[in-house]
Every structure is written in structure tokens, then in C-alpha cells.
Amino acid sequence: MMRFVRLTGGASGAIVAITLASGAPGFFDPSVAGRLLLAAWITAWTVIGYSIMPYITVQPAGRLVRNVMDLSTSEFVAAVGGLTLGLLMGVLLGVPLSHLPDPYGWMLPIGVSVVLGLGMMGSTVAKRVDLFEGLRSLGLLDRAGVRAEPGQRSDGPAVYVDTSAIIDGRITDVAAAGFLIGTLVVPRFVLDELQRIADHGDTARRTRGRRGLDILSQLQKDPRVSFELSDEDAPGIEEVDGKLVSLARARNGAVLTTDYNLNRVAQLQGVRVLNLNHLANALKPDFLPGEEMRVKVIQQGKEAGQGVAFLDDGTMIVVEGGGSHLQTELDVTVTRVLQTVAGRMVFAHRRP
Incomplete structure (x- = not known):
């Protein structure tokens, strides 16, 4: 596959070189020196096309696919719907703008469509929870929701996962058993903290960090678990615990932890807490x-x-x-x- 992409890039580079050369007939004269210069010109463009084609095609496409796979069902639906609505609005506004004199007659419709498409996509993703709730209140969406089939993601309350709950290890069995309703959200800063623990000089901490990364991988691959790796952050807050509480409160979600101090701080701020230790104690026989x-x-x-x-x-x-x-x-x-x-x-x- 990669060889075919590179060969295509080389051929495209040669075509570009020939096209540019044909547009400047006086630059490459028919002498021997001119022919050598033309050959070097075509060779240089061929090498450039061969070298850069994977970086402008395969790698961006791979990143796009990975980003789409990381989206939850609600985010994907909201993004597609918002983009479609924005482009339709751009087309409607572009009709009168197209009658303007050039170059405004063709530049403004394209610019308006791009701005509205991206703007509506960002707005619908940011407000997806309110939008879905509005659709449910109008009877256009089942209030109980649809149970996700294996291999699909389910939508529901956001449950922000603390580092302690990941390292603890019991989260995989609890989530797979269906006791956690909603989407397990792991912010990027929690993943970064796990990575720092996994790279720690102390052997015990390093082992715990690596186990936490393995558990995250299991959760992400488990079709029974709705999992989201989020880039959300809480600007102005330095501590990981404070960021988690702030994000959970903003999305009316919950915090999953085994940390007693985080448990108390979240409760004092009115954030619902799911403590694995409390669940374990509740399941013990009386x-x-x-x-x-x-x-x-x-x-x-x-x-x-x-x-x-x-x-x-x-x-x-x-x-x-x-x-x-x-x-x-x-x-x-x-x-x-x-x-x-x-x-x-x-x-x-x-x-x-």
C-alpha cells in the first residue's frame, strides 16, 4: 500500500514538473544543457512527490480515522448533523452572494459555507446533551434510549474516571457487569498522570502505572463498555482532582474514584461520586x-x-x-x- 502511494506521488511530481516546464518554454532551451536541466527538474519533482505523498495523504487520513473512532456516538451524530446543517445554511446564503462581482462572487459563498459548517459542527458537539434532551422532550427520541449492541458505544451520563480507580483494577469487572450506566470519560490529563506514574523511578509505582494503562486499553476494547478519551480541560486549575470535579460538575456527571479525599471534595461541591470501595462494602454480606x-x-x-x-x-x-x-x-x-x-x-x- 505504502509503495503504491509513493509511486503515485512520484508520478504526480513528474506530471507537475512537466506541466510547469511546458508553461515556461523559454526556460528550458533545446540545447544539451537545457535538456539536462529539464531532466534534473523532472527528477527533483519526482523525488519530492515520492517522499511527501505519504505525509499528505496516508498519515492525515490515519489520524482522522483514529479521531473519529475515539468519538462517542453522541459526539459523532452531533458533529455530522451540525456540519450538514451549517453547509445547507451556507448554500442558501451563497446564492445571493454568488451574484456579486468577481472575485467576491465565488470566494464569499465558499468562505461562508466553510465558516458556518465548522461553526455549527462545534456548536452542536458542545451542546449535544441539551440537544438530545430537547429531542427527547419533543418525543423525537426515545427517553429510555437504545441499548447498545456489542461493538457499539452507548450514550449516557458522563462518569469521569480518577487515576486511583483505574489503578485499582476493579473497574473493568464492574463496568463489564453493567453496574456503571453511562460513558466512562478519561480526560487527557488523567492519561498523562498515568504515563508519569508508569515512567516513575520507583518499581512499585511504575508497575501500578503500567497496570493502569493496560486496564485503560481493556476498557477501550471492551464492546460492552462505553468509553471516551477526552481532551477536555479545566483552565486555571492545576490539580488533577480539581479538574475532574470541575468537568463533572459542568456536564452534570459523576466522578469514579477510590480516593477518600477526592470523594469528600466532590461531595462538598455537589458532584455525585461513585466510590468503588463503597460498592465493595455494600456487596459484602451482612x-x-x-x-x-x-x-x-x-x-x-x-x-x-x-x-x-x-x-x-x-x-x-x-x-x-x-x-x-x-x-x-x-x-x-x-x-x-x-x-x-x-x-x-x-x-x-x-x-x-
């Missing part, structure tokens, strides 16, 4: 005083005589009188349950 279970004590507790065990979901079980039975399975009875910021703690005592 325990009532008097329930019985069998656990394995693995370490000493903080108080004298206490032993500590863990369930498969990470719930800590503090066993009174279990400190002397390390690495031993005990039958215990729940006495009380304590909910903390770090999670749920269950206190129990040994059954006789």
Missing part, C-alpha cells in the same frame, strides 16, 4: 449478632488475647480469645459489627 461462622486466625490482635481472621472478601474478624490459636480454624459467634471508613469489622468470640 452479619448479625449471634450468627455463627468458622474462621482461621492468622495474626494477633491489638488487644491482649485477641486474634484476627479475614474472610474471602477481605472483611476483618476480630476473635476474642483467639490470640493463642494462631493458624487454627475456630468456630466463632458474632457479637457486634463496626462500620469504619476503612471497611467493616466484625467482632466475635470463640464458641465453647
Whole structure:
């Protein structure tokens, strides 16, 4: 493919050289020197066309395709609709302008069409949420929306993803299971922060950063997940957390995180927060005083005589009188349950 493009560029360069040479017959005289100059002229244009053709055809086309693939369904539909509407307006305004004397008669219609087309495209993309909501209120669009088939993107509330939620790793399973309704939006500055972590000198941080990049790649390729890599930014705000909260508030969206401080800051500013730790705690089974279970004590507790065990979901079980039975399975009875910021703690005592 690339060879064909380069050969086409070389042939085009030769044609341009011959066309220019034919337009200046006095420049290339029929002498030997003139013929050599003509041959060098054609060769130079052929080499130029052969060299630059991929850069003015294949590479821009590839970037255009990648940018279009990164668009969400709503952005693509809004862009096409806005561009079409703008061009139609340009054609209507261009009819009277075409009667002006040259060169205005042909320059102004083209300029007006380009300006209106690009302007309407940008406006419809920026206001797509309001436009779709207006169409739903008029009954022209199903309010419940259409469930995306595999391989398609779905439209919905914007869920801005924090770096901590990406590195955590649980987001892939939660999103694939359908618990996250809407579009997962990863701003470019979050991706840049992940890249900095992946390039960090500390081995542990570097490993976490690379895992985060792998998780983003999985989300982008998963047909069940609506994913958007956004170039949005919040000028004037330096911190990543502040940018996320500002963007989520502007689009009436939510923030997905595992960071306690970001959770509190977002809530104070009226932004909805989806905390994976809260979801994990909510999915853990409830325990009532008097329930019985069998656990394995693995370490000493903080108080004298206490032993500590863990369930498969990470719930800590503090066993009174279990400190002397390390690495031993005990039958215990729940006495009380304590909910903390770090999670749920269950206190129990040994059954006789």
C-alpha cells in the first residue's frame, strides 16, 4: 500500500514538473544543457512527490480515522448533523452572494459555507446533551434510549474516571457487569498522570502505572463498555482532582474514584461520586449478632488475647480469645459489627 502511494506521488511530481516546464518554454532551451536541466527538474519533482505523498495523504487520513473512532456516538451524530446543517445554511446564503462581482462572487459563498459548517459542527458537539434532551422532550427520541449492541458505544451520563480507580483494577469487572450506566470519560490529563506514574523511578509505582494503562486499553476494547478519551480541560486549575470535579460538575456527571479525599471534595461541591470501595462494602454480606461462622486466625490482635481472621472478601474478624490459636480454624459467634471508613469489622468470640 505504502509503495503504491509513493509511486503515485512520484508520478504526480513528474506530471507537475512537466506541466510547469511546458508553461515556461523559454526556460528550458533545446540545447544539451537545457535538456539536462529539464531532466534534473523532472527528477527533483519526482523525488519530492515520492517522499511527501505519504505525509499528505496516508498519515492525515490515519489520524482522522483514529479521531473519529475515539468519538462517542453522541459526539459523532452531533458533529455530522451540525456540519450538514451549517453547509445547507451556507448554500442558501451563497446564492445571493454568488451574484456579486468577481472575485467576491465565488470566494464569499465558499468562505461562508466553510465558516458556518465548522461553526455549527462545534456548536452542536458542545451542546449535544441539551440537544438530545430537547429531542427527547419533543418525543423525537426515545427517553429510555437504545441499548447498545456489542461493538457499539452507548450514550449516557458522563462518569469521569480518577487515576486511583483505574489503578485499582476493579473497574473493568464492574463496568463489564453493567453496574456503571453511562460513558466512562478519561480526560487527557488523567492519561498523562498515568504515563508519569508508569515512567516513575520507583518499581512499585511504575508497575501500578503500567497496570493502569493496560486496564485503560481493556476498557477501550471492551464492546460492552462505553468509553471516551477526552481532551477536555479545566483552565486555571492545576490539580488533577480539581479538574475532574470541575468537568463533572459542568456536564452534570459523576466522578469514579477510590480516593477518600477526592470523594469528600466532590461531595462538598455537589458532584455525585461513585466510590468503588463503597460498592465493595455494600456487596459484602451482612452479619448479625449471634450468627455463627468458622474462621482461621492468622495474626494477633491489638488487644491482649485477641486474634484476627479475614474472610474471602477481605472483611476483618476480630476473635476474642483467639490470640493463642494462631493458624487454627475456630468456630466463632458474632457479637457486634463496626462500620469504619476503612471497611467493616466484625467482632466475635470463640464458641465453647
